[in-house]
Amino acid sequence: MTRSPATPLPPPKARRRLRETAALTQTQLADRVGVTPATVRAWESGRTTPRGRKREAYAKLLKTLAEEETVRAPEPGPEPKLEPAAKPQPQPQPQPETKPQPQPEPQPQPQSQPQPVAAPEPVALTPAQAFDALYAFSAPALVRQTFLLTGRREQARESVERAFQAAWEHWPEVARDRDPVGWVRATAYEYALSPWQRLRPRHRHPEPPPADPGDRTLLNTLLRLPPRHRRTLVLYDGVGLDLPETAAETEASTPATANRLLRAREAVAGRLPALADPQVLHRRLAELASNERLRAAEPPTVRRGGERRARLRTRAAIAFTVALIGTTALTVRTAPTHYEPPVSPGQAVRGVPQRVAPGALSDEELELRQKLRDQVQDGPQRLSPRLE
Known part of the structure; x- marks a missing residue:
């Protein structure tokens, strides 16, 4: 059984041009195809x-839009004026004594030709301007998405700022990335879901929950999910990524990502049966993130914070290197140059009487000492032992 050939797709730029020519928004086109606006945005960006x-x-919808564009021909502009063709003039009859008058040459009328409009030259942005544009475009949405992962407003804002500071530090790499927003989003999610966040002092103090009871119940349900399942649910049903993109961003296989998504949806539907429909869940997640007043810092503040943090890290690395060099030099200076065997500890020897302090002299010893003293006082004679 042979499969019919697939309908060809135009390039990404042509897809966007056809949609804009038909005066359709990404949301309207997504509703007609049956996908989310984020998916249409990813298709048009390539x-x-x-x-x-x-x-x-x-493909069929784009083909229909292309046919409608062909039918809608542009309004014709002013056609160039052409000189009328010369009509045959009747032969003049000769008149007596009349000289022919010289006829003025016809002036050619200017033809109005459409002038080609030069395309505007692309303006080269500096790295700081490109970073500020990326931050202004994606930072507010990333803060709201990160709030769905953590349930903490300050932590969500700090995670996005740290992610953009890392992006500014690796800006040449991020600028050449196919999806710089995805690069920053993955970094922000990793920082927000880090287990070290639980050890911070401010994590012990809970923040005020959302005012709406429905939002509060949905947020508590999300926070009860495992971090991996929560991240998968937010990326797929919140952000609108497809399954392969979600698997790539979470660094998991597609079957594992699908399993996490199904389990997360089952857990949410178990507590909130009204959110069993993915479209309703997507709408509720967007409402929950939009109801919170979350503001991101200004781009120059984030850039300066990242540069200051990089300087501090550089100085700390230099100080650590200097301390290591000084410690090594001191060790080399004070270390012994030869081997000295250690002194073995003392051991008790049996059979040898212990040393004792001398006590008082006996009578015989006192008599002997007196005798010796008396004999030596008379002269230098030496005592010689003799028998008695």
């Missing part, structure tokens, strides 16, 4: 390629 039935529906 980050992902549609597959399966969604691809056929998207």
Whole structure:
């Protein structure tokens, strides 16, 4: 059984041009295809390629838009004025004594030709301007998404700022990335879900929950999910990524990501049956993130904070290196140059009487000492032993 050839897709730029020519928004086109606006945005940017039935529906819709664009011909501009063709003039009859008058040459009328409009030259942005544009475009949404992962407003804001500071530190790499927003989002999620966050003092003090009871119940349900399941649910049903993109960002296989998504949806539907529909869940997640007043810092503040943090790390590394060099030099200076065997500890020897202090002299010893003293006082004679 042979499969029918797939309908060809135009390039990503042509897809966006056809949608804009038909005066359709990404949300309207997503509703007609049956996907989320984020998926349409990814298709038009070239980050992902549609597959399966969604691809056929998207290709047929683009083909229809292209045909409608062909039917809608642009209004004709002013046609160039052409000189009328010379009509045959009747032969003049000769008149007596009349000289022919010189006819003025016809002046050619200027033809109005459409002037080609030069395309505007792309403006080269400095790295700081490009970073500020990326931050202003994606930071507010990333703060709201990170709030769904942590349930803490300050932690979500700090995670996004740290992620952008890391992006500014590796800006050449991020600027060449196919999806710089995805790079920053992955870094922010990793920082927000780090287990070291539980050891921080402010983590012990809970923040005020959302005012709406429904939002509060949904947020508590999300926070009860395991971090991996929560991240998968937010990326797929909140952000709108497809399954391969979600698997790539969470560094997991596609089957494992699908399993996490199903388990997360079952847990949410178990507590909130009204959110069993993925479309309703997507809408509620967007409402929960939008109801919170979360503001991101200004781009220059984030850039200066990242530069200051980089300087502090550099100084700390230099100080540690200097301390290590000084310790090594001191060790080399004071270390012994030869081997000295250690002194073995003392051991008790049996059979030898212990040393004792001398006590008082006996009578015989006192008499002997007196005798010796008396004999020596008379002269230098030496005592010689003799028998008695």
